Structures are given as C-alpha cells and as structure tokens.
Amino acid sequence: MKYINLCGMNLSQIVLGTDGYGERIDENTASAMMKFYFDNGGNVIDTARMYCTGKSEEIVGAFIKDKRDKIYLSTKCSHPLNLEAGDKARLEKDEIASDVSLSLKALDTDYIDILWLHRDDIDKPVEPIIDFLNELVNKGIIKHFGASNWSYDRIKLANEYAKKSKQEGFCASQGLYNIASRNGVWDPTLAHIDTEKEKYDNGTIPVFAFSSQAKGFFEKYDLGELSKKAKDRYLNEKSINTFNIIKERAVKENATVSSVALKMLIEQSNFDVFPIIGPSKLSQLKNTLNLS
Secondary structure, three states: OOEEEEOOEEEEOOEEEOOOEOOOEOHHHHHHHHHHHHHOOOOEEEOOOOHHHHHHHHHHHHHHHHHHHHOEEEEEEOOOOOHHHOOOOOOOHHHHHHHHHHHHHHHOOOOEEEEEEOOOOOOOOHHHHHHHHHHHHHOOOEEEEEEEOOOHHHHHHHHHHHHHOOOOOOOOEEEEOOOOOOOOOOOOOOOEHHHHHHHHOOOOOOEEEEOOOHHHHHHHHHHOOOOHHHHHHHOOHHHHHHHHHHHHHHHHHOOOHHHHHHHHHHHOOOOOEEEEEOOOOHHHHHHHOOOO
16 A cells, blocks of 8 residues: 655545445445455545435444544535535535534544535635634644535635635545546536646645546446446447556556556546545455455
8 A cells, every 4th residue: 555645644545435334335344344444554534424314424433433543534524405406515614514513423533634525616705614624623623624526726726815824725636537538527516637637737736536446437347247327427439448458457467457447547647646446345445456
C-alpha cells in the first residue's frame, strides 16, 4: 500500500468506500471487508450521512471503535434532501451543523478527519461556508474538509478566500474519475473530473476519485458479466480499447484487471489521486488490491 501526505495526514492512497453498508451489503460482509482492508495497510474509510439513511456510518463507527487513532475517517454532509426533485445542497450553518452532529453520533466518535460537502449550490457564496467550516476545525470537531461534487473553479474560489482570510481551505476534491470512456452524463450534479483534468493537472488540488473502477466495468467486461447499467454508461469502442491495454498489462504483471485499472488511473494524472473503491464482496476487494 502506498501512502501520501495530505495536510499532515499520512493517508493510504487506496480509500475504502462504504456506500451500501447496512442495506445491499450486510454488516458481517462490511466488517470483513474493512478488516481485510485495514490488515493490509488501508487507513482511510469513506462514508456519508446519506448512505443507507445513516446505517453505513453506524457500521463504520462500530468497526473503528477500538482503532480510531489508526484510521482516518472521511464522511460527507449537506446532501440535498431530495436530489431527484431538484433540491439544492444544504449549505447553511445549521444544516451543516445538524448533519455533523448526527454523523458524530452514528460514528460514535468525537471528531471527523475529513468532512466533505456532498454537493454544491452555486448560488451560495463561498465565504460563509469556509468561515463556518473553519469554526468546526477550531472547535476540534473536524480536522480538515473537502468538496465533493464541486467544480474546480468553485473550489479554487473558496480556497483563494481561505488563503486571503488566513483560514484553512478545501484539502481535496471528490468527484467521479476513472479511465473508462463515459457515454454522456447521467447525473449532472456530479463532478466529472475528466472534463476538468487540464485544470487539475496543475497539481494544486488532490482528487478522491469515486467510481474509480467505473463500477467494475473492466473486470466485468473481462468476465462477460456486464450489467445493463454498465453497458449504458461505459460500453463503447474507446472503453474496449482501454480494456485491451489493461488486459495485456495485467498478464505481463501477473496482476488483476481491477488493480491495473487503478494503477493506470493514478499514472495518467499529474495530481495526487486517491481512488475510492467500493467492493460489495470480500473477493472483489481482494481482487482490487491484487491480494489473495
């Protein structure tokens, strides 16, 4: 496992995502995956207040209870109440504070290492948001904060204000990023890092990449097990050409297709990338980490 220093935190480059914990992924399976990840050097677990109506945070909290000082906890707040209805991100002070309070209780912890704002509302000025997040930092409730599904320019604007006001800014961006070729945009509220890659290539803003394996597209394509959703989102000539490159390299390196796909994502980026992986089975996690 490789480690990267981010704001004084020595983070494992591969981050374990926990969406689905407590619903489509039962607690025993989730705990087994977190244990395997931790035992093999992983130390960043990413969750969110809205994952499975808080069940994910509860399961993560139970696992990290006796190893809190060895794991960096990443969770997200301020998700719209009804995204499909067009609700905006909840970025007022009381909304952020409410989510953070609920997260701390569910996670059974006194602090959050990285708090992410789960969505953006471009009609909201960045200044009061940065000011309040720094209040939480100063109180020790959170250590650092990031922007999930914010555009590069909005993060830059917020960080310029933070620097000018001598405060902490967003430590990183969390967005959709992988080496498959997308068939359009299925959710315009997501940040698609590939469309802004030239801006990120200046290396000033690290990226936590969700859907870093394109929902397992390359592995499932190799096995002939693509779902309709995977086909609709990623199946095209460019993705198949990328798969052929991955497969050839995997054979040469005696590695799994999933692990090579992550390596190539990291290698193609001129900025620090922390791929977030979201296995639903222990076997998938082992495959991704190229471990048996």
